[in-house]
Amino acid sequence: MEQPLKICHLYPDILNLYGDRGNVLCLSRRLEWRHIPVEVDRVCVGEPLKAADYDLFFIGGGQDFDQEVLLPDLFSGKDKELKAAIEDGKTVLAICGGYQMLGQYYKTWDGKQIDFTGALNFYTEGVKKRMIGNYVFTFDDKPGVNIIGFENHSGKTYLQNGVRPMGKVLKGYGNNGEDGTEGVRYKNVYGTYSHGCLLPKNPTVADAILSAALERKTGHGTLPPLPDHFEKQAHDTMEKRLLG
Numbered sequence: 118m119e120q121p122l123k124i125c126h127l128y129p130d131i132l133n134l135y136g137d138r139g140n141v142l143c144l145s146r147r148l149e150w151r152h153i154p155v156e157v158d159r160v161c162v163g164e165p166l167k168a169a170d171y172d173l174f175f176i177g178g179g180q181d182f183d184q185e186v187l188l189p190d191l192f193s194g195k196d197k198e199l200k201a202a203i204e205d206g207k208t209v210l211a212i213c214g215g216y217q218m219l220g221q222y223y224k225t226w227d228g229k230q231i232d233f234t235g236a237l238n239f240y241t242e243g244v245k246k247r248m249i250g251n252y253v254f255t256f257d258d259k260p261g262v263n264i265i266g267f268e269n270h271s272g273k274t275y276l277q278n279g280v281r282p283m284g285k286v287l288k289g290y291g292n293n294g295e296d297g298t299e300g301v302r303y304k305n306v307y308g309t310y311s312h313g314c315l316l317p318k319n320p321t322v323a324d325a326i327l328s329a330a331l332e333r334k335t336g337h338g339t340l341p342p343l344p345d346h347f348e349k350q351a352h353d354t355m356e357k358r359l360l361g
């Protein structure tokens with residue numbers, strides 16, 4: 118592949134809780150280890166987003182305050198760019214606060230309504246008691262694979278028509294602690310509450326995301342396997358600890 122896979126890290130200046138940006142490092146390394154060229158651009162508040170330039174978008178998590186602060190910038194055009202990219206089949210990984218931003222709105226636990234992009238059909242409503250902890254959920258794209266994650270949110274997300282969850286919660290809260298769903302899938306969008314080292318601990322998810330982006334860009338999404346010895350150990354240790 119001559120042209121590099123282009124990753125856009127959106128709002129790295131504001132949305133980066135628990136080292137969410139490590140996911141971008143993980144995606145880049147897994148491409149480099151396979152000698153696939155990659156380029157990462159950071160697009161911060163105040164900088165224009167030309168979504169057509171990118172193959173893959175990453176949006177990290179942020180607190181209610183951070184999500185609110187960037188609204189004027191989001192609605193100065195980035196929302197439309199993002200929506201068009203999603204409909205065009207571009208790949209997106211969005212975590213927690215970034216995931217919520219893809220939905221219709223977020224009503225905070227104290228009643229403030231923040232309208233979001235409405236790129237995907239779901240909404241989020243906050244409750245006072247936060248949902249915190251290590252958790253496990255199935256990855257429905259790859260039956261038999263469980264995802265190990267860490268969640269910390271007050272928002273309860275409710276998926277509506279036209280989107281599906283990323284998986285089913287086996288331990289923990291997930292989208293809302295009520296309906297057993299976790300995350301969202303739509304076209305090549307992956308949204309999840311799982312913070313921090315989601316991809317290093319879950320190489321299957323990392324490769325699913327890279328495959329989707331490469332397939333869309335080149336028509337060839339098959340990736341040669343990597344050894345993933347340490348990654349699997351980290352994953353399996355935590356899975357055993359949580360599921361027994």
Ligand code: GLN
Nearest residue numbers: 178179181213214271272
């Ligand atoms: N502010 C959101 C919530 O608490 C997102 C938090 C986060 O990204 N950890 O639901």
